[in-house]
Amino acid sequence: xxxxxxxxxxxxxxxxxxxxxxxxxxxxxxxxxxxxxxxxxxxxxxxxxxxxxxxxxxxxxxxxxxxxxxxxxxxxxxxxxxxxxxxxxxxxxxxxxxxxxxxxxxxxxxxxxxxxxxxxxxxx
Numbered sequence: 600x601x602x603x604x605x606x607x608x609x610x611x612x613x614x615x616x617x618x619x620x621x622x623x624x625x626x627x628x629x630x631x632x633x634x635x636x637x638x639x640x641x642x643x644x645x646x647x648x649x650x651x652x653x654x655x656x657x658x659x660x661x662x663x664x665x666x667x668x669x670x671x672x673x674x675x676x677x678x679x680x681x682x683x684x685x686x687x688x689x690x691x692x693x694x695x696x697x698x699x700x701x702x703x704x705x706x707x708x709x710x711x712x713x714x715x716x717x718x719x720x721x722x723x
Contacts, residue, residue, distance in 0.1 A: 613656035
C-alpha cells in the first residue's frame with residue numbers, strides 16, 4: 600500500500616514536465632510542503648506548511664503518506680524513516696515529511712525512468 604495509480608496520475612498532472620525542476624528536492628516546495636515562516640522585526644515564528652501550489656497534488660501525496668505510515672503492513676526504509684520522525688515530532692508532521700519525500704522520490708523515478716522497488720531485493 601502507498602502511492603497508487605490515483606496519486607501517480609495526480610502527481611504527473613501537477614508536475615507536467617519533470618525537466619522544470621533542476622533538483623528533485625524542489626518539487627516538495629513547489630507543492631507547498633515547506634515550513635511557513637513569519638518574520639518582522641524581532642518576531643520570528645515558524646508555522647505550519649505554506650500551502651502554496653496545487654492543493655490536489657498535496658492532498659494526494661498526504662493521503663499516500665498516511666497509507667505508507669498507518670495502513671501498510673509491508674515495511675520499507677521510507678516507513679522506518681517516517682515512524683522515526685513521528686516518534687520525535689508527531690504523526691502529523693511525519694505524514695507531511697513522508698509526503699514531501701514521496702514527491703522527491705516520484706520525481707526522481709520519473710526522470711530516471713525507474714520502477715518502484717520496496718527494498719533491497721536482489722534479482723535471482
